[in-house]
Amino acid sequence: MRLIIDSFKKLIIFILIILITTFCLRDIALADFNLNVAPADFNSDTQINLNWTSVANAVYYSIARNDVHIANIDVNLDRNYLSFQDTGLIPQTSYSYTLTAVGPNGKAIKSANSTVSTLQMKAPSIVSSYLDINTNEVTLTWVNNSLAARGTIVNKLGGGQIAEVSGRNTSVSFVDPTLTYGVDSQYTIMSIDGNGHSSPSSAPVTIKPITPPVIDASIKSSTVTISWGQHDHIHEFRLERSKYLEDKKKWDSWEIINTKLTKNSTAITDRIDSDGTYRYRLSIDNEKYKGFSNISKPVARLLAPSNLQCVPVDSGRIDLSWNLPSKGNFALKIEKRIDSGSYYTIAVLDSNITTYSDTEGILPNKYYYYRITAYDENGNSASSPVYSIYTGPPSSASNLRLEITSTNKITLNWKDSSSNESGFRVERKVDTGNFVPIATLPANTTSYADNSVNSQSTYTYRVIPFNSAGDASSYTNEVSCTTSILKAPPGSLTVIPLSPTEIELSWRYAGSASYSTIIERRTEDSDTWEMITTLASGYTNYRDTDLLPNTQYFYRVRTNLANRVYSKPYPEKSEGIGAYTYLETPENLTSAWTASGFVKLSWKYESWVNRK
Template structure:
């Protein structure tokens, strides 16, 4: 009995101690389980961050940033923040592009931090995301071209301002001897070139600056200006064809030949006769009678502007028409005709005796006259022929048909 009680007591105490240890272990295990469940539940309930990207916008990589983000379920609005300041709110129901935005209010070589917040219809935040970006260096001007005026010897430079931040343009001669500042935002500038006796080639570049001059661009492409002298021409007419000469002028390929016609009260507009010229002269055969003048004009896109001198006018006579005659009496014959309205020359009345005779001039008349009475001791039973010759001071002629 005693040994049995003692054994039971020992066993009971051990069980009691074991039960106490088990209870502590179970409590500890329960606490760990609760913590794990809470962590798991928290992870399940946490909002996934939006994927936001920010890159310099092409082609305006120095002044614009392109933002894009993933669409969020249930989002009615997206608030866009730039360096902590709200800059725009996108309405999913109204905006065409509701998962992208172009920020056009940026400066070159500047880092910006953007944050996009997705909101439901009540304005409750659903998700957010952020991104940072640095804009590029100020874009250089492009397509710099030059035009040299052979008459005024002025240089005109034109270029394309590629940067939206460009408020000023600085024109620099490559050798550093000249600098011009254009501060009105334009992309064209004209300035005096070298003196007439200096035909040294010149090189220019253009760079852009912002309004505060804190940012500047690289240089543009180089424009080369080669000053030249204007050409000098002369013209002469022979047998209805004008020959226009300029000698051994080495830059004739930059010029086109133009012609103007006298219309009775003034000179007509210039028209191009030949666009491509070579050698030292060109020939032109006008289709109509009249007085003409010529000049050389610099071609568009040639890098030059201006003109040669204007030639002296040359004329292409046209023969009078509808020639008639009337015998007034044995010693008088009346000849009538019609003058070409384009003529600017004088007239000769010519007569010959018989079919084998030669013509002789019997009168010199002004162009305005259209009849003549020939007083002559005519021989009976003899045929006399008449014709009218239109001619100019350079001995260019046009002869009418003869009238027996």
């Protein structure tokens, strides 16, 4: 019996030991389930980071914030199943979290609690600020450093709130009427969340207003001087120019023509190389200031009168005519020289006058020289080219040529060799008849179309200039033709540049036809066609050599019908077919590293003409 009682006591003691051990191990396991909560490092005002220790047999973790369930973290699905980021929170607010580890049967295994507060909103960072010097409008741009920002308040140090921006906008422009030239003003900004929370103020930004420069512009010859008073920030400004578009009747857009004004300078010059009216202004556009000076008064280059013509009307009178400059405030004076004497003014005219008759001492068989000068109140002047005129008979015209346009039309072309003719008389004879006048043409005429011809007759032409002193000493050369020899010009022309000094031409006649061909050429700055060669029948290409590099040439071709008799040109359009010769290419490019840290480039330039 005693043995049985001892065995029972031992069993009871063993069971108690097992229960105590199990209870202790459970407490140890519960103590190992830790929940850590803290504001995030970057978004500390809107984000709480949670992390915890692993619980054996847990299949997911349930998270509640302020007793409201917000997330389940699945051990088998989520990559980071021991942490959670709670975002979108309110700054400076306390939050209580409960984390529960849940087993496969859906029952809680363990739970833990913790409380933490978000921090104050982070201050925004101003990244740029500038002032419109014309309107005193301040523009600030910043970066919102808080995700809770739902507005921004702008404060002026010493002046309180000056502007407020709603939403997450990151720039604002406002006019500060209290700004004073040369006096610093400082501004700060702070973020607000709309729930009564705000960030600290940003670092202040300083703006110091400056006055816009006041400029003036004047012109002398073709040089414009733009001037202004002393200005401490003038080297930060740029010079801009605008041209008036006569055809569109408006000012063109502004173009920057100088970006490097000298510090402490008070003037700069601009050279105008072309016709037109211009205006100027200074502009500034940097990280501190934006704006413009006033716009200068318009200035125009004074141009010379053009196309001066002088005609001896009778033995004691010479008529002058000219074209006026297109713009400007000017007056005109007519200057005259006799033979080898000096120029003197014979008339002063208003700017709208385009003709004048000189009757002062005009004698026969003398040379008179005229020029028309435009001048203004600033001392600028510009004169036309001198026109010389002889009061004796004109010089003979030359180089008469005929163009058979159709069986009923012949066009005459000749060279005007005189400057004093009153007109030209065209004479014609039919077959073996006598020459009779068929047209009297005005001065400076160089062509005439005869539409009263047929293909059965032969026509011979000659031309003579005349004036009040009589006819020229001789007629032009005589040229004869019949329209029955009419042939079409080539039907195509190709113009291809080969080098800086060569252009190749090729052409084709219709069908299998092939005739003697005339090639004509003009340059880009001339309207006069020059006959450069006549090729025999059978030739369909030609290489034009000894040309200038990087120059545009125009070409056209004709059929050579007889001596000084041609077809109409191909193409008939006045500009012909053009092509540019090539640019000359520099050679032997070398490079060398210099001690100062630069790379020096050098090359050799040899004219293409010298290499031939």
